[in-house]
Amino acid sequence: MTHPSPLQTLIGLAQDDVDAAAQRLGRVQRERNDVETQLDALITYRDEYHTRFTDSARQGMAAGSVRNFQAFIDTLDSAIEQQRRLLEQATARVEAAKPEWQRCKQKLGSFEVLQSRQDEVAARKEARREQRDADEHAARILRMRAPQHL
Template identity: 80%
Template structure:
């Protein structure tokens, strides 16, 4: 296996790692977004419910209805707190996935730099070989012309 082929293999493997890390990061970011959206919906619903209750209470309300309202608000508050904890956990998963993605990108970038340097060295070698061949061809042609 030549050095270039080995390097290309490493680049391919590193690209696979980047793809995997990107997919994982995207998945945990989407999950976090969904959890955040659900939290916002719960908070909005609680606020709307509280506003409706306040408007109804101004007109007068039975004590049982007040207790039912408070119990429902307590249930919503509990659900909101649970959702906030889920959001914190999802945020931690996103933050944990970022360094993995960054490391895989950096590794791929390093291999690509090595490949680029290798390509530059090879291009210079090829250019020197072409120049030498062209010089030899010109010298041969000159010798043949001088010989005639």
């Protein structure tokens, strides 16, 4: 069983870091999408509720109902503002996770370039060794065929 080279070990560790950073980025993106979906739902509900109230108010409504409506709309507006703040925070987490993922990817890429260069050097050495062996073999055959002078 061959042992991985130190560079291969670093590549494996860097790949693990990339995978972990990608998972973190994916998680915060999903969380942001969930927050945005909730915000959209609150806004839609507020708009629908306001439309229904406006339609009802045109036909006459008691003052208590108007106060209740306004209180409920104020509560929805407060929830919408809170959700917007949560969306800003979630967006900030996504933006903070992106550079970390990119840094990990770049580090992995650097190690892979080094591995590629190392592989090229090893391939050239092997090609030179094989050429030298072939040359020596050819020279040996020529010496064996050459008439020997005594």
